[in-house]
Amino acid sequence: QGQLLESGGGVVQPGRSLRLSCAASGLTVSDYAMHWVRQAPGLGLEWLAVISYDGSYIFYADSVKGRFTISRDNSKNTLFLDITNVSVEDAAVYYCARDFVPMDPGGASEIWGQGTRVTVSS
């Protein structure tokens, strides 16, 4: 059974930068758009960003535009999320997810990782 595994979370100081990774194992992701979604403690899901299967288009939530950068390396089956100028509002569990339909511009998320937790503290 294939899976997505996020990494890169942990404790980060406000104002610092952070790179989250999402590695696919036993799972094809190169033909699919990929998403990042986060969930702050006790709150709901917040969609953050999507990157098309070939990286040719990218969309962000308004709340993170300018500070978050999504990218991918299909040769390594890995997705990334770079976060700059981290704030306390960025504390959350960050999930990566594979889109439902191959080659689709971006839609429902069928396969999810287990998440990586980001804690913001000085």
Add this chain to the structure above:
Amino acid sequence: EIVMTQSPASLSVSPGERATLSCRASQSVSSNLAWYQQKPGQAPRLLIFGASSRATGVPARFSASGSGTEFSLTIDSLQSEDFAVYYCQQYGNWPLTFGGGSKMEIK
């Protein structure tokens, strides 16, 4: 940005009963609507895509309908494993947006 509003925010239901959850979009998303189930400490699970199609492995007691701005998810004969938080998500317009969730608890 399309705002997704879910109701009720929480509901208490007895096992074996039927539950219906609602999701409303601030503007039409056609049938580009998904439903997810999330249990404590777990990642979300895709239940429904295209407003009414069950994802692989989802039991037939889950059904969904709607289009445009009004959607619903119905769970027949609730099982213990169905008590969770349910989210709707529109993927008809950028940015994608989730509803605030409906928490289903055991009565």
